Amino acid sequence: MKSRLVxxxxxxxxxxxxxxxxxxxxxxxxxxxVEQTIGSASLTAIGAFQRATVGWFDLEAKRYRKIPVDxxxxxxxxxxxxxxxDDGKPSLHVHAVxxxxxxxxxxxxxxxxxxRPTLEVTVVEAPGHLRRRKRAxxxxxxxxxxx
Numbered sequence: 001m002k003s004r005l006v007x008x009x010x011x012x013x014x015x016x017x018x019x020x021x022x023x024x025x026x027x028x029x030x031x032x033x034v035e036q037t038i039g040s041a042s043l044t045a046i047g048a049f050q051r052a053t054v055g056w057f058d059l060e061a062k063r064y065r066k067i068p069v070d071x072x073x074x075x076x077x078x079x080x081x082x083x084x085x086d087d088g089k090p091s092l093h094v095h096a097v098x099x100x101x102x103x104x105x106x107x108x109x110x111x112x113x114x115x116r117p118t119l120e121v122t123v124v125e126a127p128g129h130l131r132r133r134k135r136a137x138x139x140x141x142x143x144x145x146x147x
Contacts, residue, residue: 001028011127019119025049026092026112029121033082033090039129043094045078047119054096054108062139069106074099075119078110082123083130083143091132091141 001023007014015036019028029043050072055064080094097107113119133144 001032003032011125013125015123015125017121017123019047019115019121021050021116021118023115023119024112025115025119026094026110028115029094030090030092032123033092038082038090038123038125039084040126041082041123042126043078043080043082043092043121043123045075045094045096045119045121047075048116049073049075049098049113049119050116052096052098052113053111054098054106055111056108057140059138064109064111066111067106067108069098069100071100072116073101073106075113076105078121080110081130081143083132085132085141086134093132 001019003015003017005013006016017032019025052069054067058065076097076099078094078096082090082092085091094110096110097105099105131144132141134141
């Protein structure tokens with residue numbers, strides 16, 4: 001993984017992060033957020049995976065149903081955010097639309113993705129900090145604006 005700070009204005013940093021072949025995207029981006037002490041940000045990405053797993057959140061079961069994509073796929077769109085989790089560490093929430101060789105797509109919550117050949121990510125830090133808290137009634141951590 002390589003990264004560069006491309007802009008910093010009034011407490012808002014913008015990074016470009018480029019992941020290398022073989023890196024697992026979700027864990028690499030989480031590590032980046034920890035290293036840069038990012039408590040609140042939005043992110044967008046494009047690139048490709050050699051394989052990935054997205055998930056559909058089953059509200060009744062309070063867990064993600066895994067949707068494996070066991071082939072080379074294009075990351076047509078990935079958007080997400082970073083917020084501080086209950087453990088005080090950066091917590092990522094990323095959704096992705098993956099394009100398959102026949103033109104169909106798979107999408108959902110990005111659970112994991114092995115990069116091939118690259119994933120190009122723009123991370124825009126917000127000057128404030130967001131908090132993500134576990135919501136027992138849903139079984140998932142959601143951004144809490146404290147209201």
